[in-house]
Amino acid sequence: MVIKNxxxxxxxxxxxxxxxxxxxxxETQIIVGMxxxxxxxxxxxxxxxxxxxxxxxxxxxxxxxxxxxxxCQREPLVDxxxxxxxxxxxxxxxxxxxxxxxxxxxxxxxxxxxxxxxKIG
Amino acid sequence: xxxxxxxxxxxxxxxCTSGGSQEIRARxxxxxxxxxxxxxxxxxxxxxxxxxxxxPLVIVYPEGTMYTHVQPDDAAEIVxxxxxxxxxxxxxxxxxxxxxxxxxxxxxxxxxxxxHRVVLSNCGYINPEVLEEYIAxxxxxxxxxxxxxxxxEEVIEEVKKSGLRGRGGAGFPTGLKWSFCRNAPGEPKYxxxxxxxxxxxxxxxxxxLEGDPHRLIEGMLIGAxxxxxxxxxxxxxxxxxxxxxxxxxxxxxxEEAGLLGDNILGTDFSFHLHLKEGAGAFVCGEExxxxxxxxxxxxxxxxxxxxxxxxxxxxxPTNINNVETWANIPDIIRRGGEWFASxxxxxSKGTKVFALTGKVQNTGLVEVPMGxxxxxxxxxxxxxxxxxxxxxxxxxxxxxxxxxPESQLDLSVxxxxxxxxxxxxxxxxxxxxxxxxxxxxxxxxxxxxxRAESCGKCTPCREGIKRMLEVLDRIANGEGKMEDLELLxxxxxxxxxxxxxxxxxxxxxxxxxxxRYFRDxxxxxxxxxxxxxxxxxxxxxxxxxxxxxRGCTACAKVCPVGAISGEIKKPHVIDTEKCIKCGACMxxxxxxxxxxx
Numbered sequence: 001m002v003i004k005n006x007x008x009x010x011x012x013x014x015x016x017x018x019x020x021x022x023x024x025x026x027e028t029q030i031i032v033g034m035x036x037x038x039x040x041x042x043x044x045x046x047x048x049x050x051x052x053x054x055x056x057x058x059x060x061x062x063x064x065x066x067x068x069x070x071x072c073q074r075e076p077l078v079d080x081x082x083x084x085x086x087x088x089x090x091x092x093x094x095x096x097x098x099x100x101x102x103x104x105x106x107x108x109x110x111x112x113x114x115x116x117x118x119k120i121g
Numbered sequence: 122x123x124x125x126x127x128x129x130x131x132x133x134x135x136x137c138t139s140g141g142s143q144e145i146r147a148r149x150x151x152x153x154x155x156x157x158x159x160x161x162x163x164x165x166x167x168x169x170x171x172x173x174x175x176x177p178l179v180i181v182y183p184e185g186t187m188y189t190h191v192q193p194d195d196a197a198e199i200v201x202x203x204x205x206x207x208x209x210x211x212x213x214x215x216x217x218x219x220x221x222x223x224x225x226x227x228x229x230x231x232x233x234x235x236x237h238r239v240v241l242s243n244c245g246y247i248n249p250e251v252l253e254e255y256i257a258x259x260x261x262x263x264x265x266x267x268x269x270x271x272x273x274e275e276v277i278e279e280v281k282k283s284g285l286r287g288r289g290g291a292g293f294p295t296g297l298k299w300s301f302c303r304n305a306p307g308e309p310k311y312x313x314x315x316x317x318x319x320x321x322x323x324x325x326x327x328x329x330l331e332g333d334p335h336r337l338i339e340g341m342l343i344g345a346x347x348x349x350x351x352x353x354x355x356x357x358x359x360x361x362x363x364x365x366x367x368x369x370x371x372x373x374x375x376e377e378a379g380l381l382g383d384n385i386l387g388t389d390f391s392f393h394l395h396l397k398e399g400a401g402a403f404v405c406g407e408e409x410x411x412x413x414x415x416x417x418x419x420x421x422x423x424x425x426x427x428x429x430x431x432x433x434x435x436x437x438p439t440n441i442n443n444v445e446t447w448a449n450i451p452d453i454i455r456r457g458g459e460w461f462a463s464x465x466x467x468x469s470k471g472t473k474v475f476a477l478t479g480k481v482q483n484t485g486l487v488e489v490p491m492g493x494x495x496x497x498x499x500x501x502x503x504x505x506x507x508x509x510x511x512x513x514x515x516x517x518x519x520x521x522x523x524x525x526p527e528s529q530l531d532l533s534v535x536x537x538x539x540x541x542x543x544x545x546x547x548x549x550x551x552x553x554x555x556x557x558x559x560x561x562x563x564x565x566x567x568x569x570x571x572r573a574e575s576c577g578k579c580t581p582c583r584e585g586i587k588r589m590l591e592v593l594d595r596i597a598n599g600e601g602k603m604e605d606l607e608l609l610x611x612x613x614x615x616x617x618x619x620x621x622x623x624x625x626x627x628x629x630x631x632x633x634x635x636x637r638y639f640r641d642x643x644x645x646x647x648x649x650x651x652x653x654x655x656x657x658x659x660x661x662x663x664x665x666x667x668x669x670x671r672g673c674t675a676c677a678k679v680c681p682v683g684a685i686s687g688e689i690k691k692p693h694v695i696d697t698e699k700c701i702k703c704g705a706c707m708x709x710x711x712x713x714x715x716x717x718x
Contacts, residue, residue, distance in 0.1 A: 021257075050126075063126035064183070
C-alpha cells in the first residue's frame with residue numbers, strides 16, 4: 001500500500017476507522033444466548049450470520065453474548081436493545097431470520113413480532 | 122471488511138511482556154481457534170496501558186472489561202467464559218486496593234479518571250505494529266494538514282501559540298527553538314529525537330516508542346517540514362530492545378507507504394529518517410554529547426554556545442527535541458495551538474507524562490494536565506502509600522531532580538513551581554518514598570548514580586560529585602561532623618554553577634533539596650549517630666529485651682555468625698561485635714523481643 005496523496009490518506013482512514021471503532025461497539029446491542037443450550041440449538045451459526053450481516057451493512061452495533069436464561073426450549077435466543085427502548089427477545093432464531101431482524105428492527109426500529117418471545121423493561 | 126464482535130487487547134509493553142504477555146497471547150490464540158471463534162474475535166497486541174502494577178493486562182472490548190495479573194493458564198477460562206458465554210471472569214477483575222471493590226470497566230478505574238491522555242491516547246488501544254490502526258485514529262492527518270494547507274512559518278506559529286515547552290526536562294519553548302533552527306544559515310538541516318531516556322525509574326518515552334511509534338515519526342515529519350530539514354535521527358538506547366524493534370518496523374512501514382522518503386504525499390517535501398542506537402550512557406541524554414555519539418565520536422558534552430540550532434550535527438543547524446515533545450506535535454497541529462494552551466497553567470501548557478514508581482499502590486504511567494498537585498498524582502491516581510505506611514518524600518525529576526517532603530505536596534506541578542521548590546519537572550520520573558526510607562541513603566543512591574555516569578570531562582562534576590559522595594558515606598557510617606553539612610552545601614553550589622553540562626549542573630539537586638527539607642535527619646546521623654529510618658546498617662545495633670525473651674533459641678539458631686548466646690528458657694544476648702546486622706534474628710523472633718536502635 002502506498003499513500004500517494006491526501007485523498008489516499010483520507011480514504012484509508014475511513015476504511016480503517018470502522019474496524020477500530022468496532023472496538024467500542026455501537027449504542028444498539030444484540031445479545032446472543034450462548035449457553036450450552038443455545039450453542040446446541042445453533043446459536044453459533046446465528047452469531048456468525050449476525051456478524052456478517054452487520055459487516056455487509058456497515059453497522060456499528062455492540063454484539064454481546066450471554067449465558068442460559070432458562071428458556072432453553074426457545075433457543076437460540078437473540079435480544080435486541082435499541083437505546084431507550086425495551087429489550088426485545090426473539091426465540092428459535094435461525095440464521096435465515098437474521099437479515100430480517102437487522103433490517104427491520106435494528107435499522108428501522110420495527111419489531112419483528114412473529115419471532116418475539118418476550119419484552120423486558 | 123470483516124467485523125469482529127469482540128476485540129481482545131493484550132498489553133505488549135515491556136512490563137507486561139516480561140510478565141509473560143506473549144505467552145498469554147499465544148495461549149489465547151490457541152483457545153480462540155479451539156473454540157472456532159477466530160472469525161468473531163480479534164486478538165490485538167497493544168502498547169502500555171500505564172497500570173503496570175496490575176500487569177499482565179488483558180482488556181476485552183466492546184465491554185471494556187479489564188483483567189489484571191493474567192497468567193497463561195487463565196487464557197482458557199477467559200475464552201470459554203467471557204468470549205463464548207459472555208460471563209465475566211470475576212476473579213481476574215481489578216480490585217481497589219483500599220476497598221477491595223471490583224472495578225470491571227477500564228474507564229471507571231480511579232487510576233484513569235484524573236488522567237488526561239493526549240500523548241498516550243493511543244497507547245494500549247491500538248496495535249503499534251499496524252500502520253493502519255494509527256491512521257484510523259487520525260494518524261498522519263496533521264502531517265497532511267501541514268503539507269496541504271500550512272506554510273512552514275504557520276506551523277511554527279501554531280506550535281508557539283500552543284505554549285509547548287521541551288518535555289526532556291529543561292522546558293525551553295519548542296516553537297522558539299524551531300524558529301532558531303529554521304532561521305539559522307546552513308544546509309542541510311537536521312532534526313533529532315532524543316530517546317535516550319536514562320533516569321532510574323523513568324519509562325515515559327519507552328512507552329510511547331513501544332505503544333505508538335508512528336506518533337513520534339509524524340511529529341518529526343512536521344518538525345522537519347517547519348524547520349526545513351531533510352534528514353532526521355532518532356537516538357534510542359539499545360537497552361530498549363522492544364522500542365527499537367517497533368521503531369524500526371514503523372519506519373519501514375512509513376517508508377513503504379510513502380510517508381517517509383522522497384516526495385511525501387505527492388508534495389516536494391522529502392524527509393529521510395535514521396535510527397541510531399546508543400550504548401545507554403546517561404550523559405548521552407545531554408544534547409551535545411548525544412550529537413557527538415550520533416557522529417560516531419565519544420559521547421561527551423561540549424560547551425555551548427554554539428547551540429545546536431546553529432552548529433549541530435556535522436556543524437549544520439540541528440533541532441533536538443525529546444520523544445514526548447515530538448509526540449505532542451501531531452495533536453497540536455490537528456486540534457490547534459489554542460486547544461493545547463487551554464490545558465495547564467499560565468506558563469506550563471498541556472499535559473505531562475509521569476512514571477510513578479516506588480512506594481505507591483498503582484505504579485505505572487500517568488498523563489496529567491500541568492498544574493495538577495503532587496498530592497493528586499500520588500494519592501488519587503497512585504492510590505497512596507501501600508501497607509499502611511506513612512508518606513515521607515517524593516523524588517521528582519530523577520537524579521537531576523529534588524526530593525520533596527509532605528509539606529510540598531500541594532505544589533502545582535509546573536516548570537516554575539517545581540524549580541522554586543528545588544526540584545525539576547525533568548523527564549518525569551516520580552519516585553515515592555515511605556517512612557522506611559532513609560534520606561541520607563537516598564541522596565547517596567542518586568549521587569552514586571551520577572558519579573558512575575559522569576563522563577569525566579570537567580573537574581567540578583568528576584571530582585566534586587566523588588567528594589560529596591565520600592562525605593555522605595562518612596555521615597551514613599556515623600563518622601560525620603556538623604561541618605560536613607556546610608561542606609556539602611558549598612561543594613554542591615560550586616558544582617551547580619561550574620559544571621560543563623546539565624548532568625553536573627543538576628547532580629547536586631538531590632543533596633541540596635534533602636538538606637533543605639530533611640536536615641534533621643542528617644543531624645540525627647551526625648550527632649545522635651542514629652538512622653531514624655533504620656536503614657544505615659553501621660548506625661544500627663540489634664538488642665534483645667530480656668523481659669520479652671522466652672529463651673526459645675530460635676534467634677540463636679538462625680544467626681549466621683553465632684553472635685547470639687544464652688541458655689534455654691533464659692533471656693539471650695547479642696554480641697554486637699560479632700553481629701553483622703542482617704536482621705535474621707528479628708524476623709525469626711515470635712515474641713517481638715528483638716529491637717533495632
